[in-house]
Amino acid sequence: MNQIDVDQTLNxxxxxxxxxxxxxxxxxxxxxxxxxxxxxxxxxxxxDDAIGTLDISFYRDDFTRIGLNPQVKASDLxxxxxxxxxxxxxxxxxxxxxxxxxxxEIFDYGRPASITLVVLICRDGRELxxxxxxxxxxxxxxxxxxxxxxxxxxxxxxxxxxxx
Amino acid sequence: MSLRITNGRIIDPANDLDQKADLFIDDDGLIAAxxxxxxxxxxxxxxxxxxxxxxxxIVDLQARVREPGLEYKATIESETLAAVSAGxxxxxxxxxxxxxxxxxxxxxMIQQRAWRFGLAFIHPLGAMTRDLEGKQLSxxxxxxxxxxxxxxxxxxPIKDTLVLRRAMEYxxxxxxxxxxxxxxxxxxxxxxxxxGEVGTRLGLPGIPEAAETVAVARDLALIEQTGVRAHFCQxxxxxxxxxxxxxxxxxxxxxxxxxxxxxxxxxxxxGYFNSECHVIPPLRSERDRDGLRKALQDGVISVVCSDHQxxxxxxxxxxxxxxxxxxSGLETLLxxxxxxxxxxxxxxxxAIAALTSEPADIIGVDTGNLSVGSTADICIFDPxxxxxxxxxxxxxxxxxxxxxxxxxxxxxxxxxxGGVLVYESSD
Amino acid sequence: xxxxxxxxxxxxxxxxxxxxxxxxxxxxxxxDTAESFISVGEREIKKVPLLRGKxxxxxxxxxxxxxRTTFEIAAKRLSADVINLNPSISSTKKGETVLDTIDNLEAxxxxxFVVRHANSGAAxxxxxxxxxxxxxxxxGDGRHSHPTQAMLDxxxxxxxxxxxxxxxxxxxxxxxxxxxxxxxxxxxxxxxVPDVRVVAPKTLLPTAVELLGVHPYHxxxxxxxxxxxxxxxxxxxxxxxxxxxxxxxxxxRVYGLTEEKLSVAKDDAIVMHPGPxxxxxxxxxxxxxxxxxxxLPQVTNGIAVRMAIMALIMGxxxxxxxxxxx
Numbered sequence: 051m052n053q054i055d056v057d058q059t060l061n062x063x064x065x066x067x068x069x070x071x072x073x074x075x076x077x078x079x080x081x082x083x084x085x086x087x088x089x090x091x092x093x094x095x096x097x098d099d100a101i102g103t104l105d106i107s108f109y110r111d112d113f114t115r116i117g118l119n120p121q122v123k124a125s126d127l128x129x130x131x132x133x134x135x136x137x138x139x140x141x142x143x144x145x146x147x148x149x150x151x152x153x154x155e156i157f158d159y160g161r162p163a164s165i166t167l168v169v170l171i172c173r174d175g176r177e178l179x180x181x182x183x184x185x186x187x188x189x190x191x192x193x194x195x196x197x198x199x200x201x202x203x204x205x206x207x208x209x210x211x212x213x214x
Numbered sequence: 215m216s217l218r219i220t221n222g223r224i225i226d227p228a229n230d231l232d233q234k235a236d237l238f239i240d241d242d243g244l245i246a247a248x249x250x251x252x253x254x255x256x257x258x259x260x261x262x263x264x265x266x267x268x269x270x271x272i273v274d275l276q277a278r279v280r281e282p283g284l285e286y287k288a289t290i291e292s293e294t295l296a297a298v299s300a301g302x303x304x305x306x307x308x309x310x311x312x313x314x315x316x317x318x319x320x321x322x323m324i325q326q327r328a329w330r331f332g333l334a335f336i337h338p339l340g341a342m343t344r345d346l347e348g349k350q351l352s353x354x355x356x357x358x359x360x361x362x363x364x365x366x367x368x369x370x371p372i373k374d375t376l377v378l379r380r381a382m383e384y385x386x387x388x389x390x391x392x393x394x395x396x397x398x399x400x401x402x403x404x405x406x407x408x409x410g411e412v413g414t415r416l417g418l419p420g421i422p423e424a425a426e427t428v429a430v431a432r433d434l435a436l437i438e439q440t441g442v443r444a445h446f447c448q449x450x451x452x453x454x455x456x457x458x459x460x461x462x463x464x465x466x467x468x469x470x471x472x473x474x475x476x477x478x479x480x481x482x483x484x485g486y487f488n489s490e491c492h493v494i495p496p497l498r499s500e501r502d503r504d505g506l507r508k509a510l511q512d513g514v515i516s517v518v519c520s521d522h523q524x525x526x527x528x529x530x531x532x533x534x535x536x537x538x539x540x541x542s543g544l545e546t547l548l549x550x551x552x553x554x555x556x557x558x559x560x561x562x563x564x565a566i567a568a569l570t571s572e573p574a575d576i577i578g579v580d581t582g583n584l585s586v587g588s589t590a591d592i593c594i595f596d597p598x599x600x601x602x603x604x605x606x607x608x609x610x611x612x613x614x615x616x617x618x619x620x621x622x623x624x625x626x627x628x629x630x631x632g633g634v635l636v637y638e639s640s641d
Numbered sequence: 642x643x644x645x646x647x648x649x650x651x652x653x654x655x656x657x658x659x660x661x662x663x664x665x666x667x668x669x670x671x672x673d674t675a676e677s678f679i680s681v682g683e684r685e686i687k688k689v690p691l692l693r694g695k696x697x698x699x700x701x702x703x704x705x706x707x708x709r710t711t712f713e714i715a716a717k718r719l720s721a722d723v724i725n726l727n728p729s730i731s732s733t734k735k736g737e738t739v740l741d742t743i744d745n746l747e748a749x750x751x752x753x754f755v756v757r758h759a760n761s762g763a764a765x766x767x768x769x770x771x772x773x774x775x776x777x778x779x780x781g782d783g784r785h786s787h788p789t790q791a792m793l794d795x796x797x798x799x800x801x802x803x804x805x806x807x808x809x810x811x812x813x814x815x816x817x818x819x820x821x822x823x824x825x826x827x828x829x830x831x832x833x834v835p836d837v838r839v840v841a842p843k844t845l846l847p848t849a850v851e852l853l854g855v856h857p858y859h860x861x862x863x864x865x866x867x868x869x870x871x872x873x874x875x876x877x878x879x880x881x882x883x884x885x886x887x888x889x890x891x892x893x894r895v896y897g898l899t900e901e902k903l904s905v906a907k908d909d910a911i912v913m914h915p916g917p918x919x920x921x922x923x924x925x926x927x928x929x930x931x932x933x934x935x936x937l938p939q940v941t942n943g944i945a946v947r948m949a950i951m952a953l954i955m956g957x958x959x960x961x962x963x964x965x966x967x
Binding site (some may be wrong): 349409410413414415417418419420422451486487489531532533534535536616 | 646661737738740758760761762763765766782783784785786820823847848849850852853
């Protein structure tokens, strides 16, 4: 994974997204890592509309078990969601639960025309029927491994061993 | 039945006695001798009091038995049983029952009910005014004849100073002692805690120190004017006690008592609205508590009482101000008083005097002593045994006590009333 | 009744009973969480699904349509089911006791109680009695505590003043009977506000009020001098009957907030009031409607703050960093 060049991957993603720009989409990045990736893509693609960011803390499915994250930030969608094409960006697609929560939240803002899911890394371990439309790199990890994006200035990927 | 109590340490403050000796009780339930057996004495029952203290049965100067009128809280039977289990052989009850004890018939009824159960004696206080209303004098002389050991207006002090003066003068004519609760009704009104730091923080309406001192000042002035013998009940402020001390020095015939809980607890024990600490008069500052302790030490206060008020559990399970005030105090009267000895405040003789000879003196009844020829009202206790109070195991019907979990040293082993063994501990 | 019923064995807030006993970090955590709920209230769909399927009962033994309504809105915005009950206060001898009422409702699977009662200590009594999974928010108990009001007050102060460390805050009015004042005083002290003042005649100040951590003033000009925040308390008209103050005219003259009195405060001082206001008694209409009054923002903030408190006490162990797989 130390071999994955994030900048190169970002450029390749931008190339894959460029054809979609004719629909005048808006970009939404999921906090924290997805927002960093989205910001980079937004700059590379020189999109017109301002970027949106989503904090999904209020839509997570594990609230009863682990409660509220005190560092929850406000979601910020500085555009009308109704009838827009949305490019939803996250850093890592794993179980799919974050994307489920993000889509629920987007629909509370309005009814988009479409949602295209872009992820930097797509890893194994899906628990819901959710797939990305545009993928940077696909990886397979051991059960006790996590892959994390660090930033915000320099973006880099790290594999971490999670405790037994 | 004739009895012999052997090998006990006999402490009898009334007769200045503190020695290891045997005690003999005759068939009539009177004390026959101390030390050597009387000629021809044959004991039908022997109680071995080795390592135990033998003292007069305790006289509790203020205890409510809830009968008549509030039998759902407790009864004469249940409370006199609790009393003897705690070494208390005489209970002085206030007249604020329903109906009020303002007629000789009511006074006699209470005493007879107690006699029927054959446990602790009850000596009632009679009402100072009709129905305790504070307007018309009650038949004090008849009440006195019928066995009342004093008169009081209980928890509703007489507001009209002229009526109070007349009541005192009338009582003085017959040498009747008036028992006074010093609380100014307007300054007292609506409060449920001491007006101070804790009350402010908890947002509870307070009863200022002045509620007691204003009443004491007024009462002392009238006592001086009328010459009546007066006893101040359940004082709670250091300032009031200082006023009493000064009056005593001037020769006024006033005595005073304090509750066992006021000698140990202060407003800080209320914690977060612990309704077991809801009492009237309220638990006051630590300075007040220390002043009360010192007053007992100096003799300004001569008696410790329980101010026993048994309640059903619902009475305390309400927001603080809605809960009913009062502690179920019979079973902690002796232990709390003995604790004062451990604290070094008073010695054992003075502690026992405060529970026996002194209160007996105030009510003018021949008890609280182990004089030869007196009724054998006796308390025997083990001064060394340590135990923890579990309120659910209390004998009284009321389990409302702030002393849950407290460790005490000293427990009653035997109690005799009129020479009859009415209580023996099972341990 | 032991000390902190507010916290569970895991050290997290289980009940919200009083500001006393809260650490600074906990208060700041609530303020930060409330911040994010503000934006929820500004979008089209003002709901988030956090408390979906949970039952919240507003149990108001003491009536208050305003406070009850904000709790109701807050709970509904968290997608909870809300039930409003207004039992009349009855003494323990007649009618149902407070604890019996709670037991009956709890048996109907209530998850969260919001309780207002006329007597101090009611919230602690109830919290002590609840089974471990049921939570309680104190919406005001007698004169003792109104912790959610204090939280929205300090949230509003933070909104306008940013830092607490250099502030002078004056609370004016009937401190003696005010749970709002007591809770706010605790919050300001815990947050490190150096100069907290109370302004009132002696009859309306509780004994030993300095021990709460305030400087008392009887002269309003002195009390308001150079302050950053003025909090006006509502005066109940019954206080005249208790011989606590002589008349409304005198009270307004000496303690009513007018432009003139406000002029001794800082130029950018803000004016707050927990509501409802008695115009012409404790506050002049010109001030209440003027540029320095932040009374309406207080109301909006109240919903976000209450959402934050409900979310924090209803959640499980709060993660310090995100747990669970992404």
